[in-house]
Amino acid sequence: MSHKVVIPIGPYHPLQEEPEFFRLYVDGERVIDVDIVIGYLHRGIEKLAESKHFDQVTFLVERICGICSTSHPFAYVNAVEDLAKIQVPERALYIRTIIAELERIHSHLLWLGLAGHFIGYNTVWMWAWKYREPILDCFEMISGNRNHYAMMKIGGVRRDIRDQDILPLNKTLDELTRALEMFRGVVMDDPVIQSRLKGVGILTKKQALEWSVVGPTARASGLSIDVRKDDPYGVYDKVSWNVIVEKEGDVFAKTVVRILEMQESISIIRQCLEKMPKGKIDADIKDIPVGEGIGRVEAPRGECFHYVRSDGTNRPIRHKVRAPSFMNVASNKIAAVGGTISDAAITLAAVDPCYCCTERTIVIDRPTDKKIMNGWDLIKLSQQKTEQLKKTHNL
């Protein structure tokens, strides 16, 4: 006879770095349903944006997320520039693109490290984060800040990339290129990682369409969508690069997409540094007319969508933010069901969820629900599975 057991993960637990709450319904080892509850990080930023003037909102939305901190202001300035039909100086577009791609690299390395930790590959974790560090140094060199760079501004950027910054930037990219080659070998060709991640947490192409997922989550399920290609902003239409698409839809495919994407990002940054023209970096915008605009950015986690409406005053009358995790986290309901508990940790982490963006995931603990595991137990279980696999591979 089987008993339905509920495993509450969250709202505060080590599986993720942010508050969220997953309720896993399990039958034996198998996950039969997942309830996702969010709301722990709701800060009412859309409402707050209505009381700030257009320039202040850029800084406000930069605080939505600490990891992809430039994605939201980038999408916001794109929306306002669409609203007011603003022509941005070319040099500023190049600088925006470079910043956005540096951010993608550091965000993907962060995820790769965490994913390594969850499955018990702590060396991957430490190496990934080691190579993430010089990227943050580049941000500090350009903007003075490691995480909230405050580069975006309606009509341009706030800081220039100086000539003397280009050499150290290129040097960091050289080192990173070698490191990525290593990660390709270490992660993608490792038999244990392959048997640990392949066939786990599958989201089929059909499901990806139904849930309208975006970013690496969609591209790992065979959907060739990328805002940078489909609706180019910045200078993505002026440099050559490839959209990385995998068909399998499992955690391994999501890992491959992110690793290969970082190589494309390096190529984009190099081309930008080479082609970047001299000139103004700001269009000196004064007033925002009545109207509405939509701005989109391919954040590291997928399409970031901003809608802004102006009634002619100096404040937006409505500002809608839709972060990529809002679409991706909801699809965990599908990806985790049918898998085992030991795979749940890595499956739920595979969409690279960002709760402060989505603001929003929980699993509720009812008084009658029996707690049999916590987040640490789940990670331990996940790491034990990898150890067993290593033994079967004689490693």
Place this chain on the structure above:
Amino acid sequence: MNTVKLEIKKRLSDKIIDWHEHSGRRIYIKIKAQDLKEISNLLFFDHGLRFCTASGQDTPLGIEILYHFGFDYTGEIFSLRVLLEDKKNLKIDSLTPLFPAAEWIEREMWELLGIDFIGHPNLKKLLLDDEWPQGKYPLRHEHES
């Protein structure tokens, strides 16, 4: 020439109240609330548009909702605009039975703006605290009459 835009315009012809192209890739289509489900079904399944999100707004004329659909082959966004005039009885068909991608954003609009989504399978709070008072909607405005 972009065929999807033309096809959609042709197929919706009698249902369009207003068709506005803000720029080449941003199209706003005003429709009646009762046609929303049928048109969304057509955009999502027949034309393969992706559901990006929806944004509700309190205006002096009523609550306006924009349903944003993206066509990723051309980078266009088709935004369906509906207006719910009776603020005391805000009701519209839920799109969640058509595609699950709409579930969360409808729950969000339900709690922040007080719109009832008819046929939504799981209409409960998404973001606000359980203790949040009933009938208080954070994104509503006080409009001068």
